[in-house]
Amino acid sequence: MKKKEIINMDELDPQFKYEIASQPGGEHILKCVQCATCSSGCPVASVSDRFNPRKIIRMAVLGLKDTVLREDFVWYCAACYTCSERCPQDVRIPDLMAAVRNIAVKEGCIHPAYKEQGRLIGELGRLYEVTEFENEKREKLGLPKVREKNEEIAEIYSCTGVGKVVL
Amino acid sequence: MKYALFLGCTVPVRTMAYEISTRNVMKKLGISLADLEDFGCCGFPLESIDHTTYLSVAARNLAVAEAANLPVMTMCSACNGSLLKANLAMQDKNTRDEINANLKPINRQYKGTTVVKHAARVLYETMDTIKEMAHPLNLKVAAHYGCHYTKPSEIYADFEDPEVPYSLEELISAVGATPIPYENKKQCCGGSVMGIDESVSLEMVREKLSHIKKAGADAMVLVCPFCDVMYDINQKRIENQAGEQFGIPVLFLPQLIGLALGLTPDELGLKMNRVSVRNLLKTLGDGNEQK
Known part of the structure; x- marks a missing residue:
């Protein structure tokens, strides 16, 4: 069995979530309660484990900036807005993914x-x-x-x- | 009524059948279309790169239509969503000032007055006339709504229901055909993941085609060129990859309505459909002879 990855707290960037919140589309990130309504209805997540919107938000809030920006999973969002219609906290996930992509572009990580x-x-x-x-x-x-x-x-x-x- | 027809990028190059059928059906229904050559990309792909650039590129089109004093009719659902989203953002004065500063060097300004409607919505609003003019089609049709035709709902406040969409099925009934239910109807075509991971998109397409086949549809009908690329243009490839035969004809909504309005296959660009519509036309022809 693959060894579970342990998150090193020293490598987290606690400012990352505020950076996302100040980007158009990312304003609602701190409202997320991790209920996973987004992931459970996501048409991309239903066919691929490369994309899990709930997990991406959790990683972003924790401050795993490097992983979120350098891995390609945020680019898997199809912007279909299924989750956006259902999110009980109005997180507006597709707009949030676009906001994270905008930051990735600024950091030289454009897909x-x-x-x-x-x-x-x-x-x-x-x-x-x-x-x-x-x-x-x-x-x-x-x-x-x-x-x-x-x-x-x-x-x-x-x-x-x-x-x-x-x- | 007159609209400025917004072709976007995909329609005029990859799905000319959609364009021909839309133009001819609108003409038949007495709706005039103008072509504004200054229209360009709607900005949709740019939203992922830089939000301000996206808004500026989208608002540029809205400004072009505003200067011509015409409402916009889109054919691509992504264009429709992109323009409507930008239109909503541009109602805020600070955003408008910021974006108009980017439009100043190209001598454009947007005041915020342009109306944008999807061609399918225009058809839905013309449904009474369509009903009166239609020769009933004896077909079982699966409606594919796609995503940006109904979502996000904040930009479609007075139109459609994102969870229980109805306009396409009502239009299918209006031309005497039978809308058939099928599993996971609202599933996305996966078009925007195509450049990131083809295998994911193609699996999404395969799932939908297999649900539609199971439901026994004669055809599926859709309203977005990118959905068409996924289901029609890629259908053969998916059949080969999956070792599963679908053979589901994919019609653009105006092609279906045009058939009921008595337009010829050429006027509807039906020869350009990748999955053959020959059997479908034969079914319709036989139906008419029996009458």
Whole structure:
């Protein structure tokens, strides 16, 4: 049997929960009473043990900052809002997971799949590239052409500084 | 009524059948659509990267529609959720000022007046007309609501019930088809986990397809391009992986309604559906001949 992991109290960051609470979406983290309503109805948790929202919140409140930010489990949330509708404490878990992801991004731990999506949106203004090929196909079907690039998103990126992370 | 059609990223490239059928069904129902070329990404994926960037990118679209003085009709449920969530946040003056500062360099401002509705909601609100015009379809249809069409409920205050959704089933009945219940109806398609762990998403899809098959549906109907990518485009692959045959045709809601309104398969882009709808059309054709 695998040896149980023992948490070393000296490695905990007691400020982590306040950092999350000050991030948009993370405000309600301290209301969690660990009832596990979220985990029991979670469609991702039902097929994978990589994701357990109750456990992630517990780890965050304890201050296991490094583990929460460096492991990839917070990125498993599908943002389906099933738990959010049922949480008796209004913790708003998908928004909380987004808040933790925002902190992970600032700490240099962005998930490569999201980094790529962020890059495409910044460079093209959209998630999927539209080339002449797609527009010709659209024209044949009687659909209007779609603009290939939208530069305004890149300008927003330079205002918010997110360009430095994903571009 | 006139709406600005918000295509988002996935629809115009990966699910053109959804776009064709939506445009033609809306036309048939007398609802006009405008295309605003300044629309871009809705901001949904950016919420996980940087909250302020997400709000700014979403609000940019709301500002584009506000300047054109048009309500927005979305087709993708993630776009719908993303724009509505940003719209709610932008009702707060401090947030609005902060985000508008990011929109200033691109000469845009958002006052907070844009109305956003999902195409399926527009169809639901037009249900009386649909009922009058429909030739009944003799089909058993499984409704897939997906997530962001009904949740989070705070952005849909006056529409739908997140735990007991009803609009799609009522629309299925409105066109004379039979909505059939199946296990775990509200299960998510897993689309947003696809880039993180494919095996998890595909297992979520397999579960749903197997529940729908067990219920004996002729087709499933849905309202989001990403759900369609999961159930239609990936269906063959999941069959191969799981060694389980499903063969469940996946229709976009406007394709189902369009069939009842007498639109042709071409006008509904039915040839582009990955899982063949040939047998489905044959069933419908035979039904009509018997009458």
